[in-house]
Amino acid sequence: MANEDIFKKIIAHCKEYGFIFPGSEIYDGLGAVYDYGQNGAELKNNIRQYWWKAMVQMNENIVGLDAAIFMHPKTWEASGHVSAFHDPLIDNKDSKKRYRADQLIEDHLQKIEDKIEKEVEKAAGRFGQDFNEQHFRETSPRVTENMKKYEELKSRYILASENEDLNEIRQIIIDNNIVCPISGTANWTDVRQFNLMFSTQLGSVSEEANTIYLRPETAQGIFVNFLNVQKTGRMKIPFGIAQTGKAFRNEIVARQWIMRMREFEQMEMQYFIRPGTEMEWYEYWKEKRMKWHKALGMGDDKYRFHDHDKLAHYANAAADIEFRFPIGFKEVEGIHSRTDFDLGNHEKFSGKKMQYFDPDTNETYTPYVIETSIGLDRMFFSVIANGYAEEKVEREGSAKEERVVLKLPPALAPVKLAVLPLTRKDGLPDKAREIMDRLKFDFNCQYEEKDSIGRRYRRQDAIGTPFCITIDHQSLEDNTVTIRYRDSMEQDRVPIEQLPKIMEEKVSMKKLLELL
Numbered sequence: 317m318a319n320e321d322i323f324k325k326i327i328a329h330c331k332e333y334g335f336i337f338p339g340s341e342i343y344d345g346l347g348a349v350y351d352y353g354q355n356g357a358e359l360k361n362n363i364r365q366y367w368w369k370a371m372v373q374m375n376e377n378i379v380g381l382d383a384a385i386f387m388h389p390k391t392w393e394a395s396g397h398v399s400a401f402h403d404p405l406i407d408n409k410d411s412k413k414r415y416r417a418d419q420l421i422e423d424h425l426q427k428i429e430d431k432i433e434k435e436v437e438k439a440a441g442r443f444g445q446d447f448n449e450q451h452f453r454e455t456s457p458r459v460t461e462n463m464k465k466y467e468e469l470k471s472r473y474i475l476a477s478e479n480e481d482l483n484e485i486r487q488i489i490i491d492n493n494i495v496c497p498i499s500g501t502a503n504w505t506d507v508r509q510f511n512l513m514f515s516t517q518l519g520s521v522s523e524e525a526n527t528i529y530l531r532p533e534t535a536q537g538i539f540v541n542f543l544n545v546q547k548t549g550r551m552k553i554p555f556g557i558a559q560t561g562k563a564f565r566n567e568i569v570a571r572q573w574i575m576r577m578r579e580f581e582q583m584e585m586q587y588f589i590r591p592g593t594e595m596e597w598y599e600y601w602k603e604k605r606m607k608w609h610k611a612l613g614m615g616d617d618k619y620r621f622h623d624h625d626k627l628a629h630y631a632n633a634a635a636d637i638e639f640r641f642p643i644g645f646k647e648v649e650g651i652h653s654r655t656d657f658d659l660g661n662h663e664k665f666s667g668k669k670m671q672y673f674d675p676d677t678n679e680t681y682t683p684y685v686i687e688t689s690i691g692l693d694r695m696f697f698s699v700i701a702n703g704y705a706e707e708k709v710e711r712e713g714s715a716k717e718e719r720v721v722l723k724l725p726p727a728l729a730p731v732k733l734a735v736l737p738l739t740r741k742d743g744l745p746d747k748a749r750e751i752m753d754r755l756k757f758d759f760n761c762q763y764e765e766k767d768s769i770g771r772r773y774r775r776q777d778a779i780g781t782p783f784c785i786t787i788d789h790q791s792l793e794d795n796t797v798t799i800r801y802r803d804s805m806e807q808d809r810v811p812i813e814q815l816p817k818i819m820e821e822k823v824s825m826k827k828l829l830e831l832l
């Protein structure tokens with residue numbers, strides 16, 4: 317199945333099974349805003365909890381914070397977001413469609429890269445075992461020609477971005493004959509900068525009101541509270557402050573479902589360190605965060621690092637952790653070395669000292685910061701996309717049928733176990749309720765008695781429930797039940813008495829955290 321088709325199926329599945337709905341759907345939706353349904357909210361909570369426990373509970377020198385979304389307007393001047401948090405936009409005069417100029421160029425670069433990879437793939441098929449990939453890449457005229465084109469375009473683009481040269485960015489689009497996908501023409505306007513922050517008014521009387529912004533990143537709530545937390549928590553450098561919460565960006569082109577939303581959630585941690593130690597800690601957090609991702613068992617080959625060519629206004633080094641989505645490798649998390657940019661600027665703009673006295677070195681300094689910043693929604697997408705599978709399965713006494721199953725990591729699954737009495741009679745529901753009442757304190761359980769057991773299994777597969785507990789007539793006689801495993805569909809008979817321990821073993825987050 318083509319990757320685009322899988323992507324569409326995942327979106328449809330998430331809507332059908334209560335994971336993600338378009339925002340304000342009864343009014344035909346709101347651009348790039350989504351609501352999480354009953355199962356989506358559970359899955360999102362579990363991912364958030366996995367992150368929080370891994371960052372805060374597992375690290376003695378990292379503490380949490382929950383800062384306000386609204387912040388003093390000077391915050392955003394100090395952070396550089398008022399002057400530098402913008403994207404270059406361009407309009408096509410024929411289709412009247414608006415695009416991000418940088419994305420048009422990046423998509424064009426991607427196309428050249430795809431052409432090269434296709435050539436290599438074709439040649440690998442042609443030559444079989446004798447294929448020498450490196451030699452082919454170095455000598456094939458088509459590959460070398462495209463490589464040259466790619467390198468030239470990329471360095472021209474990086475230079476133009478670094479200089480914020482909007483005329484040159486437009487010229488690159490014209491010179492490379494990049495056309496609007498709708499009109500097919502290169503009839504472009506000038507490139508303009510567009511600030512991504514949403515603004516609103518504080519106060520009820522408009523003349524007196526102040527323009528404030530919805531935060532475009534959660535990080536600033538941490539920076540402005542750096543000394544509050546350090547002093548009240550008696551924190552010693554190195555230490556971290558972690559926070560999860562909503563962030564808002566007026567994306568010019570919101571696309572690819574929950575990949576690029578206008579309201580989304582971040583999970584960020586700022587790690588305060590001694591100046592001069594930043595590269596060491598940068599590498600440390602890159603590795604540590606990658607380990608967190610890989611511990612989920614979704615496949616080590618699904619991840620890669622991508623070093624930034626173009627650094628954000630606050631960073632002196634930055635890398636993304638990318639995940640292989642059905643739409644290609646995309647950023648899920650960023651690790652940034654932010655130097656003393658933020659604390660230094662807050663000191664300048666507020667006039668308040670943002671410094672730390674280091675008792676180990678007897679020095680006073682503005683700490684440097686390593687940031688780990690992950691998008692909860694993108695993480696959600698990666699878990700769902702990785703788990704989505706369509707399988708042909710054999711059912712006893714019937715022909716093959718198809719099942720759609722979400723093979724989610726059990727610790728993250730919205731429902732951990734379904735409790736299913738085989739029939740609605742003979743006291744089986746009462747026995748099932750007894751089991752529910754025992755397990756519901758520790759696990760999110762679902763009780764279902766409607767429809768055949770096969771249909772109930774399918775419904776649980778579709779929402780990713782790792783275990784189904786079936787209560788049958790034998791259960792009344794010997795206090796045993798069957799556990800049916802989502803992925804293998806195999807079943808085991810076990811004593812009811814052992815269920816809490818078995819479940820704890822199989823779905824606990826502790827097992828994940830132990831891998832870190």
Ligand code: GAP
Pocket residue numbers: 532533534535565567574575576577578580581582584647648649650687689690691692693694
């Ligand atoms: N404080 C640093 C910062 O905000 P960023 O790379 O702009 O860095 C961090 O954002 C993460 O937030 C990204 O890796 C991505 O997962 C998520 N993110 C950013 N913009 C997003 C959007 N429009 N929709 C969904 N997630 C987004």
